[in-house]
Each structure stands twice: as structure tokens, then as C-alpha cells.
Amino acid sequence: ETGVTQSPTHLIKTRGQQVTLRCSSQSGHNTVSWYQQALGQGPQFIFQYYREEENGRGNFPPRFSGLQFPNYSSELNVNALELDDSALYLCASSLAGGTAIEAFFGQGTRLTVV
Amino acid sequence: TQLLEQSPQFLSIQEGENLTVYCNSSSVFSSLQWYRQEPGEGPVLLVTVVTGGEVKKLKRLTFQFGDARKDSSLHITAAQPGDTGLYLCAGARSWGKLQFGAGTQVVVTP
Numbered sequence: 001e002t003g004v005t006q007s008p009t010h011l012i013k014t015r016g017q018q019v020t021l022r023c024s025s026q027s028g029h030n031t032v033s034w035y036q037q038a039l040g041q042g043p044q045f046i047f048q049y050y051r052e053e054e055n056g057r058g059n060f061p062p063r064f065s066g067l068q069f070p071n072y073s074s075e076l077n078v079n080a081l082e083l084d085d086s087a088l089y090l091c092a093s094s095l096a097g098g099t100a101i102e103a104f105f106g107q108g109t110r111l112t113v114v
Numbered sequence: 115t116q117l118l119e120q121s122p123q124f125l126s127i128q129e130g131e132n133l134t135v136y137c138n139s140s141s142v143f144s145s146l147q148w149y150r151q152e153p154g155e156g157p158v159l160l161v162t163v164v165t166g167g168e169v170k171k172l173k174r175l176t177f178q179f180g181d182a183r184k185d186s187s188l189h190i191t192a193a194q195p196g197d198t199g200l201y202l203c204a205g206a207r208s209w210g211k212l213q214f215g216a217g218t219q220v221v222v223t224p
Contacts (some may be wrong), residue, residue, distance in 0.1 A: 004156075006156075033211065033212070035212075035214075039217055040213030040216075041217075042118075042120075042202050042204075042215050042216045042217050043157070043202075043204075044214070044215045045211055045212065045213070048211055056211050066221035080119075090156050090157070092156075092212075094148075100144060101144075101206045102147065102159060102162050103147070103159070103204075104159060104214060105149075105157050105158070105159075106156050107154075107155050108154070108155065108156045109155045110154065
């Protein structure tokens with residue numbers, strides 16, 4: 001049990017729609033990262049939030065956006081959904097600083113775009 | 115594009131056998147993590163290695179970080195069905211931003 005919780009666990013959306021995924025970070029952690037994991041692949045880094053600001057972004061278009069709140073929880077928003085956005089979306093929380101960064105993942109949100 | 119190469123992609127062994135999974139990169143990482151993931155779940159952190167040449171043991175699992183901090187291996191002794199899962203290595207660049215390999219699917223049959 002990592003303490004990182006994501007909601008919802010499953011979601012089905014239609015192409016062109018918008019979706020919001022939520023994540024509560026582990027107690028004591030101040031950094032949240034989002035990853036997309038397509039079937040049969042490893043997770044791909046989308047972006048990270050620290051102190052309510054984006055702190056690095058992977059190779060994802062601007063229609064992927066996020067927020068971090070004062071309690072360190074976070075949202076991932078995806079606009080104009082495409083079929084290829086179907087994937088497991090993972091949230092990971094960590095504590096900024098130190099030489100060994102350990103990220104703890106939630107159970108993920110399975111998004112299906114039809 | 116996966117900059118961390120894991121091999122093999124798939125491994126099926128009998129209970130009691132040993133196995134080794136490899137993770138290789140041309141990049142240097144400040145640390146490297148190994149995770150195990152089960153279907154429909156998030157990855158679970160197994161170990162973090164930081165120092166080049168470091169060896170860590172977790173019961174029947176042995177993790178090694180290469181001297182140049184570019185590669186790593188995971189060795190499981192006397193595998194059990196409960197070891198079945200997707201094993202992922204991830205290199206840390208900074209502040210929890212992880213670069214993952216594609217994973218090695220391990221199946222241990224009784």
C-alpha cells in the first residue's frame with residue numbers, strides 16, 4: 001500500500017471528448033508525476049508538478065495539461081481525445097531533493113477512447 | 115522511444131529455476147529503480163540502486179548497478195509462481211522523472 005490513490009479506476013470516453021483524472025499523493029510527498037502506459041510498453045513520462053507548477057514535460061502535445069493543488073494532489077486533463085490516448089495513466093508521488101529519487105505509483109486509471 | 119533496453123522481453127521458467135533480467139542504456143543515471151507490475155495495477159518499487167557497482171539483495175532477488183551507472187541486472191534465485199509479473203527498470207534523471215524500459219514479462223509456472 002503506497003498511499004497514492006487515483007480516480008477513477010476505469011473510464012470510457014468518446015473521441016473528441018475531454019477527460020480529467022485525479023491523484024492524491026502519498027503523505028509527506030510534494031512532487032507528482034504522470035505517466036502514460038500503452039499496452040505492452042513501459043510507462044512514458046508526461047509531466048511533473050512541484051509546488052503547483054509544471055517541472056518538466058515529456059514528448060506529449062499541449063492538449064495534455066495538469067494541475068497541482070496546495071495539498072499536493074494533482075489532476076491530469078486531456079482535451080480532444082484520440083483513439084491512441086487509450087492507455088493506463090499512472091500517477092507517481094515523490095519527495096523532491098536527495099540523490100536517490102524513489103517514486104511510488106498509484107493503481108492507475110484505465111482510459112479507453114472509442 | 116525507450117532509451118532503456120530491457121532483455122529478454124519475455125521469460126517463461128519453471129518453479130525453482132533461476133533467471134536474470136538485464137537493463138542497458140547509453141546514458142548515465144543518478145539512480146536506477148526496479149519495479150514489478152501486475153496486470154491492471156501500478157508498478158511497485160522493489161529497489162533503488164545509486165552507486166556504481168552496487169549490489170543489493172532482497173530475499174531471493176539480487177540487483178546490481180553497473181560500474182558506469184548505465185546498466186543493471188536483476189537476478190531471481192529459485193523462482194516461485196508469486197514472482198510472475200512485468201519487471202520494469204527505470205533510470206532517474208532528476209526529481210523523480212523516470213525513464214522506463216519496455217519491461218520483461220516473467221512467467222513462473224508451478
